[in-house]
Amino acid sequence: MSAGSEIITEAPVSSTPALRPHIPTAFLHPILSAPSSLSCTTASLAMGRVLLKVIILGDSGVGKTSLMNQYVNKRFSNQYKATIGADFLTKEVMVDDRLVTMQLWDTAGQERFQSLGVAFYRGADCCVLVYDVNSAKxxxxxxxxxxEFLIQASPHDPENFPFVVLGNKIDMEESKRxxxxxxxxxxCQSKGNIPYFETSAKEAINVEQAFQxxxxxxxxxxxxxxxxVDYPDPIRIDSESTQSMGCSC
Known part of the structure; x- marks a missing residue:
């Protein structure tokens, strides 16, 4: 596979009741069901490939789904409905001459779904925070x-966990900003110099650069x-214990 090639997989869309979370069938994949002490990427390494789990968070309507679809599928639509629970897309990309699979989780922005975070956030390798530059709220x-992410995901090193902030919808009139x-x-600087990009999912501005x-x-x-990664303590066999196991007769 050439460095520029990409394999894109879109998760199947399923219909669910309004207040029940949409958990894709792939959420039950062994990689995603790894013990909490291991990230899903650790499990993926054991299977011979690298899976990077990325969570996209932000209020409803800021353009999370649009950004994800623009990056993965190179398309934009005004017809997206509010995400229920979470959906994901995957994309194979080259990172520092290494082929990896990015699994992008698009989560619901409504408050009533925030309690579902623990199920989706665990094992994440990066979190993307999205807001609308035309909405102060x-x-x-x-x-x-x-x-909320740091509480629910419980990363090993929360102070250094990687976030990226996207200020979306810069294609709108400047007067609305x-x-x-x-x-x-x-x-972003006050939170540890978080990388920041101003984007437009509609016009594909800075989307590729941000996700790189x-x-x-x-x-x-x-x-x-x-x-x-927690490994079992090694069994130590020293000279004394070896001698004590010999025959004394």
Whole structure:
């Protein structure tokens, strides 16, 4: 497979009652069902491939689904309905000359679904926080989305867990903008210099660049997680114990 080639897989869409979470069948895949002490990427390494789990969070209507579809499928639609629970798409990409599979989870932005986070966030390698530059409220809730993720995902090193912030819908009229670039960058710097991109899912502005950074940071996190894998204590056989097992007759 050439470095520029990509394999795209879209999760099947299923209909569910309004208040029941949509859990794709792939959520029950062994990789995603790994013990909580291991990330899904650790399990994927054992199977001979690298799977990077990326969670996309933000208020309803900021463009999470549109960004994901623009990146994976190179298309935009105004007909998206609010996500119920979570959906995901996968895409194979090259990161530092290494072929990896990115699994992008598009989560519901409504408050009533925030309690479902623990099921979807565990094992994540990177979290993308999305807001609408034309909505001050969607920007102000980034703190709560970030805090909720860290609580539910319980990463080994929360202070250094990789986030990426996307200020979406920059294609709209400048007069409608409510969050300045300076304000957003100041917030990102205060949270540990989080990478920040201003994007347009509609016009495909900065979408590819943003997710390249997401993939690179996710892979680094996956590699760092290997340091935290719990292995059983080795059985120690020293000279004294070996001699004591010999025949004394």
């Amino acid at each position: 969607s920007f102000e809730t980034l703190d709560s989305w970030r805090d 409510q969050v300045s670039q300076k304000r957003a960058m100041t917030w 950074t997401v993939a690179k940071n996710a892979l680094q996190q996956e590699q760092d997680d290997q340091l935290y």
